Amino acid sequence: MTDHDAPDNPYVRDPDTDFAPVEDLDAADAEEQAAVLREAIRYHDYRYYVENDPVIADRTYDRLFERLRALEDAFDLRTEDSPTRRVGGPPLDELETVEHIVPMLSIDSGGDPAAVRDFDDRVRRAVGDVRYVCEPKFDGLSVAVVYEDGRLVRAATRGDGTEGDDVTENVRTIPSIPQRLRGDHPDYLIVRGEVYMPREAFHAFNRERVEEGEDPFANPRNAAAGTLRQLDPSVTAERPLNCYFYDVLAAGESEAAVEETDASRGALHVEGLETHAAEHAVLPEWGLRVEDDWFEIADDVEDAIAFRDAMLEAREDLPFEVDGVVLKVDDREQCATLGTTARHYRWAYAYKFPARSEETTIVDVVVQVGRTGRLTPVALLEPVDVGGVTVSRASLHNQSEIEAMGVGVGDEVRIERAGDVIPYVAEVVESESEEHFEMPEECPVCGSPVARDGPLHYCTGGLQCPAQLVRAVSYFAGDDGLDIEGLGEQTAKTLVEEGLVEDDVADLFDLTEEDLLGLDGGGEKSAENLLAEIQAAADPDLGTFLAAIGIPEVGPTVAQDIARHFGDLDAVMDADENDLREIEGIGPAVARRVTEFFANDRNRRVVARLRERGVEPESVESDTGNELAGLTFVFTGSIEGYTREELETLVELHGANATGSVSGNTDYLVVGANPGQTKRDDAAANDVPTLEPEAFFALLAEHGVEADR
Structure with a gap:
């Protein structure tokens, strides 16, 4: 060049x-x-x-x-095709569905060499001797990109093969996809490629997500697919996508000319493109990127199988994720003779790799900072299948566990899932690291010193640490807190990054409509709604408030127990451990956490700042009635206008018991919308009556209990 x-x-x-x-x-x-x-x-x-x-x-x-x-x-x-379009355009309301000019069919696949040989037999019986083009089966998202007069005019995902999502504006942001073709290209061209996230970039991207408290993508394909379908192209532009091209779907003088041809033959009508190998050679001349290091012409199926086996051996060292090798009959005339089924090409076959299972490699270890400042080490993994679920991260628990197993970056490890949900590193299968991972001496987010408490590590920065502040805000506003709709973790993060919440959660009640305009791309209506939600949360009940402020070990149920026992906030703040131990179910650890929380000057300052801004928890009448004495209730599903904690508090204030599981001692199971099946099954097994919401409130009325509906 x-x-x-x-x-x-x-x-x-x-x-x-x-x-x-x-x-x-x-x-x-x-x-x-x-x-x-x-x-x-x-x-x-x-x-x-x-x-x-x-x-x-x-x-x-x-x-x-x-x-x-x-x-x-x-x-x-x-200009429409300027390189600066890569920074992204305005957000889209939705992705439009577009019809493909040429169908984008799938490829038949299998992981058994006998199936590959059967495919070869079928091909040879139909067309005689053949040679195959072998190339990686990229694990990304297939797209069709359309060029008119050398300019990119449209890009769409494969979808169902007939229709796909219009992702033109997002594709424009991918640097390796040219806005304008080079050289002597056809006037009208449709090329097929695979948008993917390079392996190294994927792990860096996941590391960033984990450090920010977000869930990582399970694998590079999910990352690419989720990114390409973003409604905001500027978000796509910030993520490390790449693309390889591997097929000319159609080429001609115009779209109309292409539509008049046999779609199954496609580029056969373009002089010089009689083979797939010729396509592979000419695509770079037009400025379209191809994969050259792993591209081979095989004279027979055994050579193709050997190529696949060599690529499987090199799989972990490739810069991209692949899940097999594609064999394509090279001669396009033979391809036309073989034709297609309704779903796939008869002239191509994907010889797939076996799924990675349970044992994988630790690519990196990142440290998350939680709401209370606790540092949690998280292993980022080469994606692995564990019990049918793709896992890309796993807990390392704490420094003591790390030291006991000797876990370090680069080690091959075995992954298990606790309770079939949370993945964790069970053991080191083969050590490749020189030494085990050590927790940092400084917080990775704010640089504050890290303190060790037994096996656990904590950031000492408190709410001066942005990570702790973001999580404190999102927890305060979350389902277990004040339930402020529209104030999730992403919005909390934006508020902290923009300096709108600097000190603590009390800053939420200083926000104005002007502050919220444009937040997370929202407009005036979004700002009005969020501000109204915040203001409506200024008079919580005491139990909800105690849960929201983030006292360690105090969730919604314990918070309601404390609220009912003490009645008002000042009494809770002045309580000592002995006072708290009087509450049934509260042991020494929880009692110590509560007293330590309110003994902290900064925490008392946060409560004072909230009160100064009009946030005053409603006191609870500590004396309970006995209208429902002797009855035990269990709740499942949701009842409009109430949280489960509020319903449990309601019956307990009138002498009933509220428990979390159904047994022979349960008097009623109250069933709301989207109930759990287990509790209903247990109720049937124990002959426990079930009540719909209306029947439940009627029962309360019969016992003289008024519910504010």
Whole structure:
């Protein structure tokens, strides 16, 4: 590759990036410079993504890109196919569904070499001798990209093969997919490719998500699919997607000309593209990236099987995730003879790899900072199948567990799932690390010193630590707290990042509509709704308030027990451990946590700041009635207008018992919407009557208990 593709462009080799101020240019000069920059950037993209041979440094490229963007912004010079479209456009309301010009069929597959040989027998009986093109079966998301006159005009996911999601604006943000083709390309072209997330980028991306308290993607394919279907292209632009192309679906003078051809033959009508190997060779000439390191022409099926086995051996070292090898009959005329079924091509077969199972490699270890400051080590894994579920992270519990197993980055480990839910590292199968992982001495988020308490580590930064503050806000507003709709973890994170919540949760009640405008892409209505939700949460009942402020070991049920015993907030704050131990079910550990929490000056300051802003928990009448004395209730499902804790408090205030499971001692199971099956089965087994909500409230009325409905 030489510079003849951009012969007179000053920004190709050793470009001068000492640009004159944008404001010193007139419109004509700006337009001319922007055009030259677009040409140069396209050239550099080709050298970087297709040729793997860049001619300028990344920093120099960034200066050229930023200059182009500055010119386009200042002089309104944006074009549909400008490289700057990669930063993303405005958010979409939804992804439109579009019909494919040429069907995007699937590929028959299997993991047994006998099945591959059967496929070869069928092919040879139909068309005689063949040779195969062998290439990776990328584990990403298949897309069809349409070019007219060399310009990208549409991109769609495979969908059901006939229709797919229109992801044009998101595809424009992927650097390795050119906005404009190069060379002597067809006037109208549809190419098929695989959008994927490179393995190294996937692990870095997951690390970032885990450190921010978000769930990681299970595997690179899920990450690519979730990213490509984002409604906000700017989010797609920030994520590390890439693409390989591997098939010409159609080519011709126009869309109409292509529609007149036999869709199953596709590119057969384009001179020079009589084989898949020829397609593979010409795609880079048009600026479309292909995978060259793992591409082979096999003269017979045994060579193809050997290629697959070699790729399986190299699987863990590949820069992308693959789940097999695709064998395609090379000759396109033979492909046309073989044809298709309603679902797949008869001329292609995917020889799949076995699923990774239970044993995998630790790629990295990250440390999450929880709401209470506890540091939790999390192992990021090469995705592995554990009991039918793909797992990409696992708990390492604490430093003592790490030391006992000798776990380090690079080790091959066995993964199990506790209670069939939470994955954890069970043992090191083969140690590849020089030493086990050590917890950091400083908080990875705020840099505060880390304190050790037995096997556990804690950040000492308190709410000065952004991670703790974000989790404190989201917990305060969550289902177990004040239940502020619209204030989830992402919104909490944005509020902290924007400096709208700086000290503690009390800052929520200082927010204005102006502060909330544009938050997470929302408009005026969203801001009004969130502000109304926050203001409506200013008069919680005492139990809900105690649960929301995040006292360690105190969940909603314990919080309600404390509220009923003491009646008002000041009494709770002044209670000592002996006072708390008087409550049935509260042991020394919980009593100590509560007294320690309110003995902390900062926590008392948070409560005071909340009260100053009008947040005053409603006192609870501590003396209970006896209208429901002797009755035991269990609740399942949801009842409109009430949380389960509120219903349990209601019956307990009038002398009844509320328990979490059905037994022979249960008098009534109250069944709301979306109930649990286990409790209903237990009720049937123990002859426990079930009550719908209306019958439950009627029963209360019969006993003289009024419920605020």
